[in-house]
Amino acid sequence: MIRFESVQKRYPGGTVAVEDFSCTIPSHTATVLVGSSGSGKTTLLRMINRMVDPSAGRVLIDDQDVATTDKVALRRSIGYVMQASGLLPHRTVQDNVATVPMLTGTPKREARAAALDLLETVGLDRGLATRYPSQLSGGQQQRVGVARALASDPNILLMDEPFGAVDPIVRGELQTELLRLQSELGKTIVFVTHDIDEAFLIGDQVVILRPGGEVAQAGTAEEILAAPADDFVERFIGADRGRRALRLEERDGTRIVVDGTGRAAGVLQAAEGDPAVPDGPAKDRA
């Protein structure tokens, strides 16, 4: 469990990134911090592995204040995936993945063998092991980034807009892959994004942030969609533009789901054992 207690981050010169943030992140679930630029979401994420130290307040992991831990040991025990994957360009994929275990004293041969298995875990071909990062596509690089973060078998996985730099199709694949991994591994994931749809997809818990790290609303996707706390949340999730208010219309005998602006969002499919609705390919899982 990760707990933020009245955390504040004020930079010299007076810029306030986070005013007063409190939140509890339960273990073995995915929590998504979502907000626009300047909401302090990355700052908050980095407080967990002490890449940023709070100016006031505490961050606790399993009731231990991270400020009392050794920075380097803490970071090695937490997986971290960043947007541009942050791979070392002069090392092969395999060596990139094996970096942290080798730092913590795993024998080289063992670490590299484990790295091969991890590549498979994240859905990469073992044959890519000897390539250099620049020889991979953006999506593949991102998968290597995830494999590296998992290499030390951490309980906590921090992900800072990990899928921000890849195209929408690859992003979709990576999101699905992450969900599959999470259902197998059950890590405590803290995920930062500015994409609310990604947040609703990934997060067991979604925390919507206002500028300055103020919590606008926290809850499950369903809770937030059902009862947006205020105008800000409504705007953020697109409810004010009618994106979330879906209704059925019938066209050419097919039931189409249409959003508040009148745009088709998808096709209504029959639930299993419901013969009332004819089958049709889902265009979009809205």
Added chain:
Amino acid sequence: MSTNSSSATQVLFDAPGPKGRRRILLLSVLSVLGIAGLIGAGLWQFAVNGQLDAAKWLPYLRRDYIAFLGEGLWGTLRATAVAAVIAFPFALVLALARLAPLRPLSWAATAWIEFFRGIPMLLVVYAFLLALPAYGVTFDRFWMLVVPMILVSSATTAEVFRAGIRAVDRGQHEAAAAIGLMPRQSMVSVILPQAVRLVLPSLVLALVSLLKDSTLGFVVSYNELQFQGKNMVSITRFLVQTYLVVSGIYIVINLLLTRVALVLDARMQKRAAQG
């Protein structure tokens, strides 16, 4: 890297139209004719004065002539190699010291670098030849040339390394920190390997300039190529021929070094470096 810069040039450089191309062609032809004319006039003057006589050129194929200049060439290469082997690692140390978070260390390194970068190498050589012996500090000829080469070259090369270190993407520092590398580990195993690759071509250029610096060996009577050439002139009186041959040798060596730089650069592009 090269694709980026070439596309940048394309943005800045407007491709010439038909008129422009014609003008460029005309000017090119004219300048080639001009240069050829100058060379021709020079050769004609040489011929008139008998400088192109076979008797004045054939001796350079003689074994003793080759041995004489070869001794100079060996001296040049030895001084350059020794200076480079000491100067480049020392330059890296200076660059790291200048970037160190410890202020006094950084200031000291900066002062050292700026001092030796700013003064002409000839002055340093004179210091070793004239000033230091007055205080009882003497070196043999080889070191009287090589130590100044090291001092000056390490200062300029330190700045090359510093530029390389700073050119490594900021994200790499963050990534290194995020996976739990200590500052020193991240410098040694993440930043430096990338920085050295970035500056490899510039290092070869530094080597070329080091090679040319070794010509100051004549000041301390060290037997490097140019000094041997000078000696040869005083014996044979073949001034024009000797210096042309000596220049030719320097140009060939530097062309070879530049080729090495190109090959290294190409290999670097092909491999990683741009992650």
